[in-house]
Amino acid sequence: MAVTGIVLVLFLVAHMLGNLKVFAGQTSFDHYAHWLREIGTPVLPGVWFLWILRTGLLVSVVAHIAAATALARRARAARPVRYAHRKKVRGSYAARTMRWGGVIILLFVIYHLLDLTAGTLNPVGDPSRPYANVVADFAPSRWYVTLFYTLAVVSVGFHLRHGLFSALRSLGQQTPHGERRARMVALLFSVALCAGYLVVPFAVLTGLVD
Numbered sequence: 001m002a003v004t005g006i007v008l009v010l011f012l013v014a015h016m017l018g019n020l021k022v023f024a025g026q027t028s029f030d031h032y033a034h035w036l037r038e039i040g041t042p043v044l045p046g047v048w049f050l051w052i053l054r055t056g057l058l059v060s061v062v063a064h065i066a067a068a069t070a071l072a073r074r075a076r077a078a079r080p081v082r083y084a085h086r087k088k089v090r091g092s093y094a095a096r097t098m099r100w101g102g103v104i105i106l107l108f109v110i111y112h113l114l115d116l117t118a119g120t121l122n123p124v125g126d127p128s129r130p131y132a133n134v135v136a137d138f139a140p141s142r143w144y145v146t147l148f149y150t151l152a153v154v155s156v157g158f159h160l161r162h163g164l165f166s167a168l169r170s171l172g173q174q175t176p177h178g179e180r181r182a183r184m185v186a187l188l189f190s191v192a193l194c195a196g197y198l199v200v201p202f203a204v205l206t207g208l209v210d
């Protein structure tokens with residue numbers, strides 16, 4: 001869970017920072033997207049590096065889900081006879097929604113790929129003009145797309161907050177003081193990541209980026 005989680009967090013940070021290039025203008029953003037497709041050339045042909053990255057991401061997502069399933073099975077097998085009466089487990093909202101939060105994020109990513117990578121669901125839908133795709137996507141008349149992205153990004157934030165907290169605790173932050181520190185770091189990191197993502201659709205919605 002931890003290794004694949006780290007790979008996915010690194011992707012989330014890099015993707016969020018890349019998206020902020022939208023504030024540098026159309027030429028800069030499109031140039032950046034074009035560069036992403038050319039990393040590694042001429043040593044590697046064409047979009048090879050991008051496909052290596054995509055394969056790494058896909059493998060991480062599949063392994064992350066497989067590890068979560070295996071852990072859940074192991075937890076259930078440890079108590080083959082269910083509790084007759086189970087006290088309500090206390091825990092943060094983020095902790096209790098890991099499984100369904102993960103499913104929502106997966107569904108969002110499928111929609112997102114059809115929207116901004118393939119362009120099938122985007123009003124412009126031209127993979128060679130990512131800036132135009134983003135601006136068309138979050139136009140004020142399509143406020144519901146911004147709303148949907150907001151819910152998805154907040155789900156990512158909740159998922160990340162608990163995932164990061166668990167990872168930090170496993171890495172040694174197990175004293176009450178360490179747990180408090182891990183909780184704070186996870187919260188601040190997740191809020192910063194959510195804000196970094198959401199500033200883009202809201203900038204388009206409010207006309208700051210057009």
Ligand code: HEM
Binds near residue numbers: 034
């Ligand atoms: C408001 C938030 C977001 C914006 C504005 C955004 C924007 C974009 C854009 C413009 C692309 C296409 C890049 C290109 O074709 O050059 C893209 C691709 C992608 N995004 Fe996002 N994104 C957002 C949030 C997310 C989140 C939260 C995730 C993951 C949970 C995510 C995962 C991906 C993936 C996997 C790709 C495909 C990368 C590839 O293989 O080409 N995005 N995004």
